[in-house]
């Protein structure tokens with residue numbers, strides 16, 4: 001069986017980002033492959049623990065992909081400060097004997113953004129609105145690489161590492177079954193505030209969305225940040241979009257600090273958020289260049305961090321993009337800058353500054369322990385784990401399954417991912433969104 005088929009059958013999607021199906025990504029040619037372990041969002045520790053504890057499998061997966069896409073060079077991109085990960089990976093790379101190098105990065109945000117990582121490690125610049133393959137590079141999260149090595153041995157994705165942090169007594173990194181209810185994880189970690197006052201951010205504080213406490217862990221859930229509903233970060237996130245636009249029109253002083261902090265502007269891309277903020281209030285028939293740059297905004301949030309008036313160009317861009325797409329517009333920004341901005345190196349933002357700015361310092365630990373979460377009594381697996389169409393169930397109510405049984409597949413000819421039972425048990429519910437499995441008693 002080819003690597004692409006093994007990876008597709010194992011249900012692997014990008015673990016660190018939007019969840020692009022990995023079998024599609026690796027069905028290509030590239031000269032360089034990057035395992036992304038930078039984990040640049042504050043508070044997350046999952047990738048760091050994976051690199052320490054599964055270094056051999058990570059390098060094995062990276063080497064398999066390099067071989068498959070014809071790459072002569074591999075990198076593991078990670079922070080200079082990850083001493084234990086560096087030690088474990090150095091041994092694993094030596095054993096593997098492939099042309100793989102550790103790409104040591106400063107502890108800055110957003111060094112885990114694939115555009116930024118490629119420039120940091122090779123100097124190449126991915127075109128505006130483009131993907132790494134356009135510069136012959138392929139980037140995947142370190143856990144995805146581990147899963148690729150496991151897929152080659154016939155093991156599908158049934159669990160993942162998740163950082164639990166925030167208003168809980170036992171912050172930690174847990175290996176947890178896909179579909180585990182977030183409520184189970186809160187109880188396990190012991191909440192420090194009443195659960196009804198808790199707000200959950202899935203992923204990191206900069207880019208992660210607020211999710212419902214009754215949601216479940218998906219294949220892309222790298223962390224769960226538990227905050228009190230009155231925490232300043234939650235308050236900023238909760239301002240309705242129309243109120244944010246009104247505030248922006250009234251308060252934006254055109255200082256351009258958002259532009260000077262913008263990670264894509266620093267790549268040399270044609271985006272200047274202060275120009276977009278200037279025209280935000282006007283309803284124009286033809287969108288300006290400031291508006292269409294929404295297509296090349298990465299939603300990293302550095303503009304929000306930099307703004308002295310607590311405005312959010314990031315959210316404004318998200319809203320504009322929705323409207324441009326609804327109007328059927330395509331991205332007109334496709335230039336490839338020859339060089340990044342001349343001040344790129346000096347304007348990097350240290351991760352600790354973000355942690356402090358958003359009042360998260362008391363939750364920050366660089367050394368969370370990795371533990372195994374016990375098998376949950378019930379899991380609810382989302383049929384939409386990946387970019388693409390929902391998976392199609394192949395089981396019926398009452399079917400008995402064991403961990404690893406295929407329960408939903410990619411519809412013929414579509415983009416999506418296979419889905420497997422993450423615990424032994426019985427199928428007790430099948431809806432358009434989920435498959436529920438109750439564990440064997």
Ligand code: SF4
Pocket residue numbers: 251252253254255256257258259273274277306307308309310311312313
């Ligand atoms: S940083 Fe804030 S106030 Fe300054 S130009 Fe940008 S949005 Fe306006």
Ligand code: SF4
Pocket residue numbers: 258261262263264265271273296297298299300301302303304313314317
């Ligand atoms: S979120 Fe803000 S800083 Fe990040 S790319 Fe978009 S405009 Fe630039």
